[in-house]
Structure formats: C-alpha cells, structure tokens
Amino acid sequence: MxxxxxxxxxxxxxxxxxxxxxxxxxxxxxxxxxxxxxxxxxxxxxxxxxxxxxxxxxxxxxxxxxxxxxxxxxxxxxxxxxxxxxxxxxxxxxxxxxxxxxxxxxxxxxxxxxxxxxxxxxxxxxxxxxxxxxxxxxxxxxxxxxxxxxxxxxxxxxxxxxxxxxxxxxxxxxxxxxxxxxxxxxxxxxxxxxxxxxxxxxxxxxxxxxxxxxxxxxxxxxxxxxxxxxxxxxxxxxxxxxxxxxxxxxxxxxxxxxxxxxxxxxxxxxxxxxxxxxxxxxxANLPGRMERFVVPAGGRAVAVAIDGAHVPFNLEAVLDDLSGMEGFSGPGIAVVAIAGDKDAAGFVEVMARYGVSPIFTSVSDRFRSPAELQALAKAMGLESEVIEDPKAAYEKALDRAGASGAWVILTGSLYLAGLLRDHVMMQDAMSRKR
Missing domain, CATH: 3.40.1190.10 (Mur-like, catalytic domain)
Known part of the structure; x- marks a missing residue:
C-alpha cells in the first residue's frame, strides 16, 4: 500500500x-x-x-x-x-x-x-x-x-x-x-x-x-x-x-x-x-498568531513576534498588544510581505505611526513588490529596506535589532510566517538550551 x-x-x-x-x-x-x-x-x-x-x-x-x-x-x-x-x-x-x-x-x-x-x-x-x-x-x-x-x-x-x-x-x-x-x-x-x-x-x-x-x-x-x-x-x-x-x-x-x-x-x-x-x-494557540520568541543576536536576547496580520486595523491591534508585553517596548523592526489585494498604504501608515522600521520582502508573484512597498514608505517619510529573500530579510532584522536594542516582528501574511516560523523556533529552542 x-x-x-x-x-x-x-x-x-x-x-x-x-x-x-x-x-x-x-x-x-x-x-x-x-x-x-x-x-x-x-x-x-x-x-x-x-x-x-x-x-x-x-x-x-x-x-x-x-x-x-x-x-x-x-x-x-x-x-x-x-x-x-x-x-x-x-x-x-x-x-x-x-x-x-x-x-x-x-x-x-x-x-x-x-x-x-x-x-x-x-x-x-x-x-x-x-x-x-x-x-x-x-x-x-x-x-x-x-x-x-x-x-x-x-x-x-x-x-x-x-x-x-x-x-x-x-x-x-x-x-x-x-x-x-x-x-x-x-x-x-x-x-x-x-x-x-x-x-x-x-x-x-x-x-x-x-x-x-x-x-x-x-x-x-x-x-x-x-x-x-x-x-x-x-x-x-x-x-x-x-x-x-x-x-x-x-x-x-x-x-x-x-x-x-x-x-x-x-x-x-x-x-x-x-x-x-x-x-x-x-x-487554542495557533501557529502564526501572536507567537512570541526570544532569539540571541548581537550579544543580547531579541524579542521576536510572528503574526500574520494582513490589514491595517489588524496590525494596529497586534502592535497595541505587543507594546504591553515584555521585550516589546521601544523601536521595532518588521519583516513584511503584503499580498496584492491588501491595503498596503494603510498597512505602511500604521507602521509609520508606531515607529516600526520595515524590511520589505516577497513570498510569491501574488504579493506586492518590495520596491512598490518601499516607495509607499518613502512617501510617508518612513525609512525602509528591501531584501527579496525572506530569510535574509529576517536575519538582517535580527542583526539590526541585536545592535540597536530593538525587537522584531514578522507580519503581513501567514505565508511569510510559514516560511520563517521553523527557523525562528529553532533559534528560540537553541537559545533556551544555553
């Protein structure tokens, strides 16, 4: 059989x-x-x-x-x-x-x-x-x-x-x-x-x-x-x-x-x-929804969140909740991929309002191009980066957070969460063994 x-x-x-x-x-x-x-x-x-x-x-x-x-x-x-x-x-x-x-x-x-x-x-x-x-x-x-x-x-x-x-x-x-x-x-x-x-x-x-x-x-x-x-x-x-x-x-x-x-x-x-x-x-805990991890980077423990928020008010609610949780005060760095049918301008505006610095990446052809998202951010006066490969984008976010004292969130899509979640979980597990 x-x-x-x-x-x-x-x-x-x-x-x-x-x-x-x-x-x-x-x-x-x-x-x-x-x-x-x-x-x-x-x-x-x-x-x-x-x-x-x-x-x-x-x-x-x-x-x-x-x-x-x-x-x-x-x-x-x-x-x-x-x-x-x-x-x-x-x-x-x-x-x-x-x-x-x-x-x-x-x-x-x-x-x-x-x-x-x-x-x-x-x-x-x-x-x-x-x-x-x-x-x-x-x-x-x-x-x-x-x-x-x-x-x-x-x-x-x-x-x-x-x-x-x-x-x-x-x-x-x-x-x-x-x-x-x-x-x-x-x-x-x-x-x-x-x-x-x-x-x-x-x-x-x-x-x-x-x-x-x-x-x-x-x-x-x-x-x-x-x-x-x-x-x-x-x-x-x-x-x-x-x-x-x-x-x-x-x-x-x-x-x-x-x-x-x-x-x-x-x-x-x-x-x-x-x-x-x-x-x-x-x-009732589900993968990719308000998950929180601790990952070592730059000699410190960096708080990392994964949430597949994909609309502006969704992201705003997530950022509000995170602001009251340990490790998520101060500036944040977001690794972001947004599908083509979502309100990208509204999503970027929320990040700008909350002082979250985005690194735009891509998951598939159905998603908005990172360059387009960067142009939206620039028009709002929000500095951002473009890194096409999701894993490389996450590692860059982690390096920056380790050096600056920031925290990291992976957001905009559950598909992005699916691509990176195992990697983040492995890093979190390794850090707990030390």
Whole structure:
C-alpha cells in the first residue's frame, strides 16, 4: 500500500491542477455556490450530518474558532474545525477533536471529491467548475461526517455569502469584526463587506458580533438579523484590552448561546463560556498568531513576534498588544510581505505611526513588490529596506535589532510566517538550551 504522505501528495497534485484563488490575483475571481452545492450532492451532502457554528470576520476568526473547538472538547462533545489558510501543513485546516487530520484520511476524502469532480465533468454539471477550495471544503465535511462529529466550527475562506463554506446550515453565526480587505471582490466600504459576511447568517438562528448597530458595518448586520428573524448577541468588550480577551468574549458568548439550546457538557452541566478555561486557552494557540520568541543576536536576547496580520486595523491591534508585553517596548523592526489585494498604504501608515522600521520582502508573484512597498514608505517619510529573500530579510532584522536594542516582528501574511516560523523556533529552542 502506498505510504500515507505519498498518497496525500498524489491527491494534492491533482487538486493543484484546479483554480486556487489563494495563489492567484483575486481581482479575476468569480464566486458562487453552485459548484460546491453540486459537488456536495454527489457526495451525499456530508455537511448535513453535523451541526455547526459558522465564523466570518476580518480579524480573529481563526483564534475564535480554535477557542470554540477547545471549549466544546472540554465539554466532551465531538468537534471538528475547518480553517484556512495553513501555516505549515495542509492538515492544519481540518482538525478532528483537536488533532490535525491524518494524511491518509485527508487523501481518501480528497480522492472521493476528485471522483465527484470527474463525474460532474462527464455530466457537464455545475461541479465541473469546482475550485481547489471547493474540493478541500467538501473533503473536510466528508471527514467530519465519517468521524461522527457532532459539531463543526467552520471558518469562512473569503467573505461569506458566496464562500464555499456557506452550504452549512449553521445554528450560530459569528462575525468577529469588519475591516477593508479583498475590496476588489467584497466591496470598497465596510458596509459592503459587512453585507457579504452577513450572508452566512441563517434564518431563525443566532448571530454573535461585537459590532454595534450605530457602526457602519454593524448596522448592516443588525438589518440582516432583523430581516430574517435572527437573535443578535453582542458580547461586552468594556474593559477588555487585548485581541485575545476580545476573542474569548466572542467565543464565550457563542458557547453561552449553545447552552441556551440545551447543549450539555459531559457532567450534565449546561455548555457556556465557562468552558474556556486556562487549558482551553492554551489548546487554542495557533501557529502564526501572536507567537512570541526570544532569539540571541548581537550579544543580547531579541524579542521576536510572528503574526500574520494582513490589514491595517489588524496590525494596529497586534502592535497595541505587543507594546504591553515584555521585550516589546521601544523601536521595532518588521519583516513584511503584503499580498496584492491588501491595503498596503494603510498597512505602511500604521507602521509609520508606531515607529516600526520595515524590511520589505516577497513570498510569491501574488504579493506586492518590495520596491512598490518601499516607495509607499518613502512617501510617508518612513525609512525602509528591501531584501527579496525572506530569510535574509529576517536575519538582517535580527542583526539590526541585536545592535540597536530593538525587537522584531514578522507580519503581513501567514505565508511569510510559514516560511520563517521553523527557523525562528529553532533559534528560540537553541537559545533556551544555553
């Protein structure tokens, strides 16, 4: 029998022949649910085999999903989580009871989806246009069904209304926040983007969002909730200072809502936000999100953070949080790569405001050129460097930090985090052995 990792590589090789909008300029993107609906029907509609919580938003949706997963596991409930993108390995996107899916299981689910695609091409039905993300979404739902998952926590890929994940008939919808992102697809205003993300809300269910009705985006969500008879819950953020605290409040409100459905934990207690204890918080830590390390350079210990922040308000929140953490006071140096569909000018403006000196690098052709980013920085009076190779850019940042007493952050993209994270972790581990 073929080794599991070779079997998965074979499935992914076939998958990579399909359109993958995560790797292409998204301005050309055409979206719709018809392909995933047809594909799922050919697979027996696996998404109908479990109940679900559907999560959209510009910032914090992955961490919120991980908190929900950890809380439900704590309750003794069988849970799956579907997320994107991954930092290191594709199995990060599909977890079953807190564990990344095994290579063999993912491979076989993908081959079933590929067989359905071949049948759709033969019959010339909608699924013949299925994308890379459609296929992976269908495979994830197959895995959840076959594992006997009771609840799935499903993160949208892009937007919501027309996202492949929106075939789930969710009990609870969460919209964490709204910022300007993917504007060429979702719209040029926060209200337009909110309309797309609010498309995940199903009638007569519950929606959780911290956005107030007098907010431009919050008004759109409140209107949608009223139109389709949905109860709207707004967690209280007063006194909460960090991203992590706000994510916990959102996830806790959703768990409280599940308790109102009558869902109980293993000891018969009603499910609620109390499930997010210290262990659940640890279990919910994700790669590339507010990770902190200590790396030796220039005879001193340099604080290094990795966060895949990719929109301005996201970066601002990260920098605010870091400013209160040990090792991150004073000037910072950022290694930055920004995708072509992101608000690069806004991102650079935040760095200028916080006194963070950028070294611009590149990950792929889908990213803005470092020279273009440097020109933006120059126009704002912010000094910067261009180093095309990400690892070389990071080492230069580390050398400068060691010499100047600064700290370092790798940001702008989870793909950049994935490229450099193992190297930073190895340096951190070596420093701890000394």
């Amino acid at each position: 073929q080794e599991p990792h070779f079997r998965l590589a074979e499935a992914l090789s076939q998958l990579d022949q399909l359109t993958n909008w995560e790797q292409r300029p998204r301005g050309e993107m055409r979206v719709g649910l018809e392909p995933i609906v047809d594909l799922s029907a050919r697979l027996g509609d696996p998404h109908r085999a479990f109940r679900s919580i559907h999560v959209a938003g510009t910032k914090g949706k992955s961490s919120t999903c991980a908190l929900l997963e950890a809380g439900l596991r704590h309750a003794g409930i069988s849970v799956g989580r579907y997320a994107s993108p991954h930092v290191k390995h594709i199995s990060e996107r599909v977890t079953v009871n807190g564990w990344p899916v095994e290579d063999q299981v993912l491979a076989e689910a993908l081959f079933l989806a590929l067989d359905a695609l071949k049948a759709a091409r033969r019959d010339a039905t909608a699924a013949e246009a299925a994308t890379w993300f459609d296929m992976l979404t269908a495979a994830a739902f197959l895995i959840f069904r076959d594992a006997g998952i009771q609840w799935a926590v499903v993160e949208t890929g892009l937007g919501g209304r027309l996202d492949s994940t929106n075939i789930v008939d969710s009990d609870i919808s969460i919209i964490t926040n709204i910022g300007l992102e993917h504007t060429e697809i979702l719209g040029k205003t926060r209200a337009a983007i909110a309309f797309e993300k609010a498309g995940i809300i199903k009638s007569r269910t519950i929606v959780v969002t911290p956005l107030e009705a007098d907010d431009e985006a919050g008004a759109v969500i409140a209107k949608r909730a009223a139109e389709i008879d949905v109860r709207l819950i707004q967690p209280d953020f007063s006194g909460l200072k960090t991203i992590a605290e706000r994510n916990i409040a959102v996830a806790g409100a959703a768990l409280d809502a599940l308790g109102e459905f009558g869902l109980t934990a293993r000891e018969g207690e009603v499910v609620g936000g109390w499930l997010i204890d210290e262990q659940a918080k640890l279990d």
